[in-house]
Amino acid sequence: GESVGLHLPTLSVQEGDNSIINCAYSNSASDYFIWYKQESGKGPQFIIDIRSNMDKRQGQRVTVLLNKTVKHLSLQIAATQPGDSAVYFCAGRGSWGKLQFGAGTQVVVTP
Amino acid sequence: ETGVTQSPTHLIKTRGQQVTLRCSSQSGHNTVSWYQQALGQGPQFIFQYYREEENGRGNFPPRFSGLQFPNYSSELNVNALELDDSALYLCASSPGRSQETQYFGPGTRLLVL
Numbered sequence: 001g002e003s004v005g006l007h008l009p010t011l012s013v014q015e016g017d018n019s020i021i022n023c024a025y026s027n028s029a030s031d032y033f034i035w036y037k038q039e040s041g042k043g044p045q046f047i048i049d050i051r052s053n054m055d056k057r058q059g060q061r062v063t064v065l066l067n068k069t070v071k072h073l074s075l076q077i078a079a080t081q082p083g084d085s086a087v088y089f090c091a092g093r094g095s096w097g098k099l100q101f102g103a104g105t106q107v108v109v110t111p
Numbered sequence: 112e113t114g115v116t117q118s119p120t121h122l123i124k125t126r127g128q129q130v131t132l133r134c135s136s137q138s139g140h141n142t143v144s145w146y147q148q149a150l151g152q153g154p155q156f157i158f159q160y161y162r163e164e165e166n167g168r169g170n171f172p173p174r175f176s177g178l179q180f181p182n183y184s185s186e187l188n189v190n191a192l193e194l195d196d197s198a199l200y201l202c203a204s205s206p207g208r209s210q211e212t213q214y215f216g217p218g219t220r221l222l223v224l
Contacts, residue, residue: 034212043113043201043215044154089153097205098144098167099213101153 010106013084019077021105023090026071030092034099035064035075039086047075047088077107085109113137115204115216123222124192132187132219136204142166143185144213145177148199160185161207189221197223 013019025033031052036044048059050066050073057064063076077084087106091099114137124130136143142161146154156169160179174190183204189196199220203213 036215041217043115043203043217045113046212046214049212091153094156095167097142098156098159098169099146099154099203100156101146103151103153 009103010108012108012110013080015080015082015109015111017080019075019080019084019107021075021077021088021090021107023073023075023102024071025073025090025092025100027092027094027100028071030094030100032093033064033066033073034091034093035062036089036091036101037084037086038089038104044089080107080109082109082111113204113214113216115202115214117200117202117216117219119219120217121220121222123224125224126192126194128192128223129188129190130192130221132189132200132202132221133184134187134202134204134216135184136202137214140204140206140214141183142205142207143179143183144203144205145185145187146201146203147171147196148201148218150198154201157187192223194223197221 034049035047038044050057050064061078066073087104089104091101116135144159145157148154158168159166163179176188179185199218201218203215205213
């Protein structure tokens with residue numbers, strides 16, 4: 001079946017270091033992927049997206065990499081800050097445009 | 112802030128009751144999707160409404176139903192509540208049926224006792 005999953009439930013990162021969050025997907029038909037950030041008590045917040053015809057996309061302090069061969073994408077956060085502490089979800093677009101989410105990775109930024 | 116609003120923010124119900132959750136989409140967005148997020152998990156797609164019609168449905172029973180109004184706001188109705196319906200209910204709006212980027216509201220936290 002279709003699924004989107006994350007490799008690690010928790011990632012502890014020192015402030016100023018780079019963070020890498022990984023995600024695997026199984027639906028080869030997914031043509032679009034999004035990363036969301038969810039802070040406690042809030043809804044998911046859009047970070048960055050990437051289409052399947054791309055392998056890399058950069059935003060402000062964030063980069064998403066897509067490897068369609070192994071069905072893997074990652075989110076890199078440069079110079080991680082305390083405000084980056086949150087749960088990060090990857091989502092792939094399935095049928096009817098619905099987003100299929102993984103379980104999320106909790107990023108904890110330590111001083 | 113995404114401009115997507117939801118009400119109420121919190122709700123407590125008992126088993127067997129019915130609940131209605133509301134969502135106002137971002138200005139200019141005609142598509143609303145609803146998701147259920149259990150504690151510690153990712154959001155699960157319930158259904159999507161596009162121009163007042165259901166445009167796709169996830170693996171949820173018929174007691175989960177919805178509406179979309181001419182102003183593109185939407186309601187999620189859940190009948191015969193079960194304990195497992197306790198979750199954060201999220202709505203997301205997007206500017207069109209095929210538009211990928213969905214912007215989420217803050218959610219409604221439902222607790223079923």
